[in-house]
Amino acid sequence: MIEALLNYPLIQNAFLSGLIIGIIAPLLGVFIVVRRMSLIADALSHVTLAGIAGSLYLSQSVASLALLNPIYLGIVASVGGSILIERLRSLYKHYEELAIPIIMSAGIGLSAIFISLASGFSTDLMSYLFGSVSVVSRQDLIVISIIALVVFVFLFLFFKEMFVLSFDEEFAKATGLPSKWIHLLFIIVVALVIAASMRIVGILLVSSLITLPVATAMRISKGFKETILYSIIFGESAVIIGLISAFYLNLVPGGTIVITSIIILFFVILVKKLVLSLRVGRR
């Protein structure tokens, strides 16, 4: 593995991208989970798929676009989808969650059309569905790094506002926070992270990397910062273990990363139960 890391730039790219995503996905994931927006993340990943399938179709049919990196249209679709979801949510005031299946079906429908136009599944598309260790380009890595920078800047500027907004919306309104704007920025950043993560874990499993480490962290943490710290530790461990085992066992990393996350989750639940019963036993 170390030798491969040193000698093969594609594997370097995959590993570095994975390390970055292992931080930013669970980091934003904490906010997504506590604000009960996990399903929105899922809907956005399917919209991203539509952008990617569209881009793959375009590069097949338009010669001058043959080398277009699908990540760009993926980002455009994801961000567009996030803004649309927000519009729909304010339109269906009392049925906000309706926005999710609407956008999700649109994403899947468009993907299906583009996939059939591009005459079926290609290995390329497969790598976007379930991730890949061997096709991450330098360009992908650069885009992912920029997105990570955007996430850090956003949270550096708005961390305390995001906390108030997530914890108690009425209090946020009463203190006169520009909730609407911060929320809109937040969902755009979420869209960016989803587009960034798909290269490694794949579209279908992005939301797992966003939610599973947080679900694990919430079992054992009392505070908010603590939850963030544990989420990143669990997310990063899952990515590292998942990527290494994908590399050696020749599997898709999406699968290995998510299954590792699940194993960590059950392990933590079990250890917690054990510790609790030991404590009770001692008394």
Next chain:
Amino acid sequence: MTKPLIELQNVSFQYEHTKVLHNISFSVSEGDFLAILGPNGSGKSTLLKLLLGIVKPLSGEIKLFGESINSFHNREWVGYVSQKSNAFNSAFPATVEEVVKSGLTKKLGLFRRIPKNANRLVRNALESVGMENYMSRNIGQLSGGQQQRVFIARALIAEPKLLILDEPTVGIDHENVQSFYDMLATLNKEQQKTIILVTHDVDTVSNRISHVACLNHTIHFHGFKKDFDTISNNKLNDWYGHSVRKIH
């Protein structure tokens, strides 16, 4: 005369179909301690939400600190404790310390981080509600009354000039209610903080407040506490129906 901190002129409000407030006019001066009384559903919470800018009036004008509420930006001068402590996200993974600290958000302003010395402020705020031993506890695992006291601390930490409290003592035991009102009275007398309080325990607050407003969709009485004491129970019954009674 001290300057009015709050002025309402002919303010009316309705939710989609229900009329809730009709032609409300009154003002609150700096240093006042006003209790708003009224039966369930009379629009007390709604009135507070208007003052906080959470909802907008259908008609009429609201001024805060001499400025129209629409252009009023110093929201950190106003501290708020809402009626339902369960309005917050109760499964939220946060410690008491983190929740109280978040009360500084508006005071610090956008793009500023919470300073290191905030811990001292958190401790002071928690001490004033007797919760200083719960700093690192998870907020969701406290009792309703304890949570409510944490939210009061969250409002106090930013040292607001005006405190707006919507039945803040619901779920708090008798002894702590007494000390809570004592604390409010001290804030009011010694620091000249203006306080607006919605409450049903008239008797407990009666010797600490300066003004009373009786609300039932419209203001039936607004004035000094001593004038309120001269109102007969019959009149109160007219305003509120049969269920309200003053006990002396």
